[in-house]
Amino acid sequence: xxRIQSKLKENKKLLSIYLTAGYPNIDDTVxxxxxxxxxxxxxxxxxxxxxxxxxxxxxIQDSSTSALKNGMTTEVLFKQLKDIRKTVSIxxxxxxxxxxxxxxxxxxxxxxxxxxxxxxxxxxxxPVDVYHNEYQAIFEKYGLINVFLITPQxxxxxxxxxxxxxxxxxxxxxxxxxxGAQSGFGSEQTQYFERIAQMNLKNQQVIGFGISxxxxxxxxxxxxxxxxxxxxxxxxxxxNGTGSINKFVDTILG
Amino acid sequence: MKLKIxxxxxxxxxxxxxxxxxxxxxxxxxxxxxxxxxxxxxxxSNTIKKVGVFVNEEISTVIEKVNEFNLQAIQLHGEESPYYxxxxxxxxxxxxxxPIEIIKxxxxxxxxxxxxxxxxxxxxxxxxxxxxxxxxxxxxxRFDWSLLNNYPSTKPFFLSGGIGLDQVDDIxxxxxxxxxxxxxxxxxNSKFEKEPGLKNISILREFINKLNDKKTxxxxxxxxGYYGEFGGAFIPEMLYPNVEELRxxxxxxxxxxxxxxxxxxxxxxxxxRPSPLYFAKRLSEKYNAKxxxxxxxxxxxxxxxxxxxxxxxxxxxxxxKKRIIAETGAGQHGVATATVxxxxxxxxxxxxGEIDIARQAPNVARMKMLGAKVIPALSGSRTLKDATNEAIxxxxxxxxxxxxxxxxxxxPHPYPDxxxxxxxxxxxxxxxxxxxxxxxxxxxYVVACIGGGSNAAGTYYHYLxxxxxxxxxxxxxxxxxxxxxxxxxxxxxxxxxxxxxxTLLMQTKDGQITEPYSISAGLDYPGVxxxxxxxxxxxxxEFMSITDSEAMNAGLELCxxxxxxxxxxxxxxxxxxxxxxxxxxxxxxxxxxGRGDKDLENYIDYFKI
Ligand SMILES: Cc1ncc(COP(=O)(O)O)c(C=O)c1O
Numbered sequence: 001x002x003r004i005q006s007k008l009k010e011n012k013k014l015l016s017i018y019l020t021a022g023y024p025n026i027d028d029t030v031x032x033x034x035x036x037x038x039x040x041x042x043x044x045x046x047x048x049x050x051x052x053x054x055x056x057x058x059x060i061q062d063s064s065t066s067a068l069k070n071g072m073t074t075e076v077l078f079k080q081l082k083d084i085r086k087t088v089s090i091x092x093x094x095x096x097x098x099x100x101x102x103x104x105x106x107x108x109x110x111x112x113x114x115x116x117x118x119x120x121x122x123x124x125x126x127p128v129d130v131y132h133n134e135y136q137a138i139f140e141k142y143g144l145i146n147v148f149l150i151t152p153q154x155x156x157x158x159x160x161x162x163x164x165x166x167x168x169x170x171x172x173x174x175x176x177x178x179x180g181a182q183s184g185f186g187s188e189q190t191q192y193f194e195r196i197a198q199m200n201l202k203n204q205q206v207i208g209f210g211i212s213x214x215x216x217x218x219x220x221x222x223x224x225x226x227x228x229x230x231x232x233x234x235x236x237x238x239x240n241g242t243g244s245i246n247k248f249v250d251t252i253l254g
Numbered sequence: 255m256k257l258k259i260x261x262x263x264x265x266x267x268x269x270x271x272x273x274x275x276x277x278x279x280x281x282x283x284x285x286x287x288x289x290x291x292x293x294x295x296x297x298x299s300n301t302i303k304k305v306g307v308f309v310n311e312e313i314s315t316v317i318e319k320v321n322e323f324n325l326q327a328i329q330l331h332g333e334e335s336p337y338y339x340x341x342x343x344x345x346x347x348x349x350x351x352x353p354i355e356i357i358k359x360x361x362x363x364x365x366x367x368x369x370x371x372x373x374x375x376x377x378x379x380x381x382x383x384x385x386x387x388x389x390x391x392x393x394x395x396r397f398d399w400s401l402l403n404n405y406p407s408t409k410p411f412f413l414s415g416g417i418g419l420d421q422v423d424d425i426x427x428x429x430x431x432x433x434x435x436x437x438x439x440x441x442x443n444s445k446f447e448k449e450p451g452l453k454n455i456s457i458l459r460e461f462i463n464k465l466n467d468k469k470t471x472x473x474x475x476x477x478x479g480y481y482g483e484f485g486g487a488f489i490p491e492m493l494y495p496n497v498e499e500l501r502x503x504x505x506x507x508x509x510x511x512x513x514x515x516x517x518x519x520x521x522x523x524x525x526x527r528p529s530p531l532y533f534a535k536r537l538s539e540k541y542n543a544k545x546x547x548x549x550x551x552x553x554x555x556x557x558x559x560x561x562x563x564x565x566x567x568x569x570x571x572x573x574x575k576k577r578i579i580a581e582t583g584a585g586q587h588g589v590a591t592a593t594v595x596x597x598x599x600x601x602x603x604x605x606x607g608e609i610d611i612a613r614q615a616p617n618v619a620r621m622k623m624l625g626a627k628v629i630p631a632l633s634g635s636r637t638l639k640d641a642t643n644e645a646i647x648x649x650x651x652x653x654x655x656x657x658x659x660x661x662x663x664x665x666p667h668p669y670p671d672x673x674x675x676x677x678x679x680x681x682x683x684x685x686x687x688x689x690x691x692x693x694x695x696x697x698x699y700v701v702a703c704i705g706g707g708s709n710a711a712g713t714y715y716h717y718l719x720x721x722x723x724x725x726x727x728x729x730x731x732x733x734x735x736x737x738x739x740x741x742x743x744x745x746x747x748x749x750x751x752x753x754x755x756x757t758l759l760m761q762t763k764d765g766q767i768t769e770p771y772s773i774s775a776g777l778d779y780p781g782v783x784x785x786x787x788x789x790x791x792x793x794x795x796e797f798m799s800i801t802d803s804e805a806m807n808a809g810l811e812l813c814x815x816x817x818x819x820x821x822x823x824x825x826x827x828x829x830x831x832x833x834x835x836x837x838x839x840x841x842x843x844x845x846x847x848g849r850g851d852k853d854l855e856n857y858i859d860y861f862k863i
Binding site for chain 1: 752
């Protein structure tokens, strides 16, 4: 079984953290991953930086621009992750935009991910139907789980379609926004969380976008299997460096 | 002659086959065949009729299937009687009030007694002649078509039975024969399959192309939003509802008579169309060809951009949108958007790179005077590409009340097609204007500069499928194609994804999008619209690159020879005459996409005027 699937079977709420690879410094990627695992994080999204990250707000954009300036590339990331499975056992997901993967070659990219022990991919600008028609077979061949996003605007019908071709979890975007735009959840969001919870989907959901502290983490995981923190973590390492990640995780888990 | 493709089975395959635009698609509801249809029919164009094929089926089942699958025709392949056919012709049986077409099949082996048709003369709409074999249809070999020379009826018929790619020549011969007179359609099936029910798209396409005897590459968008391999909608899920709403509505809205009326009225009274097609006499003398200029520079706001913004603001209103966003580079599209928002009283927000704001102050002031809010794009390289990113982010954050007016033939489907259609008024006018002046609609060449490609798309549109019209696309080479400071995407670009579409774009080996350079702010975009990528890849258009200095000189030359100060973008198109020699009687139409007022500073600096 894929590590993501086993993790989803555990009887606890999951904390997943996003980091931008090669940020704040080019060699921080592996150190941050190790430290996150050590401090009790359940799952990690490794952001492969892109020059034009359409779905991201300023925090992740800026960290991506810095990482690219630091010299991060697909090749460099793969080199950094060469021995990652010797020290890290939680699920690892690469999150990135489609063009860099397309240039690397989708099949070559997936093959490399399998070799390194990557468990899944999140590619916000690879639409569900294109994945379904052109790439699903390749992902499956290399044992990779592709994670799709849904938003408050996604129709029930489309959610069912996405659910039918997912085999890990569904990434629930908390509100109509880019990353890092929200602070706190209002009744609109909780209604949406409830609506999805009641759909009895085959795949469990993990909520992301706008989760930044213990309060929002607790709120989100009331309705979903877990929650993903991105911008708040990137902000934290921008300010505090990579030495005190334990403090960040502790405040989230409360 | 129409085309029916029969034996459809798989959803994806159905969509692909539908993109070839046949006239009929056949679904076989007879159970004892490997092509038995038992799933759902995806959404396909309503210009394609769906035919249900039945063999001695219960009438009630036929009715059920027609209603369930919204079929427009019934093909009867068994021993159905004339009475059976006549029952199915009564429209009350079906939920759709349009009369259903009845196609009665007759199988022919070595001979055929045409008297068998008599009882059916008044009970069906078409006959279909198939080869007699073990199976009811799909036997894979043909009968002797010359038997049809004795066809006694005047009822149109389908010709079927083992038709394949290798028979194109025979079909052409058949077209010359007496028997062809009432032949209404060809019906193909097993010869175009990878396996029963799974059609081979490329062989089908080749068949259609050969049959039509044209270089029938399709240069328009297909049903899935692609131009050949380019286009599509590579958008984050957050944008899906917005783009999907537009995709589902744009053609419908554009076809509404009152939309067209309002659009045409505004183009005439507000924009000042038709724009003149001006024979540039002195320029023609200098370059020894007949050069015409399509004067988009005379439009209100000074460029072709307004054709698109008028169209899109009317679209936005019909979709009930209250807030308009746009991106802009030099500010031309921003001004055109702010203008139509003022005209319609809608809120307008324009994203513009911080660097561009500094270098295009007059256009920033114009937008503000017109009531728009100009928001600087501070991310990335702080120019057009980043302004586009910011506009897309805004749209993600405001999915319900906002329409995004994209300024060129770029972005996710349906934008490239929608923008192209709004701009197509340019070539529509060229056709009749040239007819008046030259006695013919088709020039020998149409020429336009390409940033994202909207003035070019409009200039080419009605000529794309006219093989005698050469298409020339002019890109900005900046300081030179190999200088590292260029925007010549067709030379420097590779296939990739930018702003929601698959196209040619400038990027690093690692797939990061790079920053282009051109002296003309309107041409410095790292991609081209997907239609142009397709025109480039197929060789339909000739791509040329023009450097900053070549363009500037051509611009100044137009001032001196014709008394017209062109936009620097348009100057790129004019510069080709120094590079390419035409024949003296060649008629060359150049899109003069905009006027040079906005570029005076640049001209002044460059020529130290
Ligand atoms: C006068 C003029 N011509 C051409 C262009 C290039 O755009 P497109 O390629 O979409 O026609 C612009 C863009 O700003 C422009 O202002």
